[in-house]
Amino acid sequence: MKLIVNQDLQIPETEITIRCACMDSRLERLINQIRQYAFSLTGYQEDKEYQLPLDQIFFIDSVDGKTFLYLEKEVYTCRDTLTSLEERLSCTSFTRISKSCLVNTSFLKSVRPLYNHRLEAVLQNGEKLIITRNYIEPLKEKLKGANL
Template sequence: MIINESKSYEEVEITINCSHIDNQLARLIKQIRQTSITLTGTRENRTYSLLVDDLYYIETVDNQTFIYTEKEVYECDLKLYKIEQKLSKTHFIRIGKNLIVNTAHIDSVRALLNGKFEASLTNKEKVIVNRHYVKDFKEKFLS
């Protein structure tokens, strides 16, 4: 790894030189992209800029979008599909009609009898991967 640190640089620039992008490198690239994206959330009449890397999952209930971090819940004005587009090149993936999850915060997954999966997050919460989304979820989570 080569790191050049100098006060002459105004911005951080990352260059990756490789013969091909394998699964491990692809995950690293997603992680780097994810650290620079933020979403705006509101809690107790205060607005916060939330680093996407700190988000566990995002859910829509009764046309209201909620952002979940390790311990807090925020409201968001964006529709879930807009957030999904913004996070398309990150570790987030849709796992239900009203739910997208950050696969970087998944601790384990187990299959359920009805074709669904249950994902246990690192904060001990559990989310359900609906049957319709299982194939894409497995590809993204296991890659």
């Protein structure tokens, strides 16, 4: 693989061109990572609006009809529903791990089995999340790269 980077201050917007003989799953994952880099979600804190890059969001949780975006050390509210976010983030590293939670698999540090066919995910910031049994197989597929 050959990588060429041309930096020019006259270019108004970053443009990435990929030329390949054959599209494989590794290249598809790379393309989806690039798309994720340019994508952000709107979060709110104390009546202020923030654009939060996806690569900074560790997980998204819904409690009592409210959606929260969790970064390494900060929490923001979000006006979107978990279901709409799941649809928008389907081609990113986010996947549903329970009825009320989406996790950014890029921040998974470890996963260990628990009782009752559930798993515990530990994120890079130390946060622990429960993966319910209905979402174990989709998570495995996401980690294998089948859905990225």
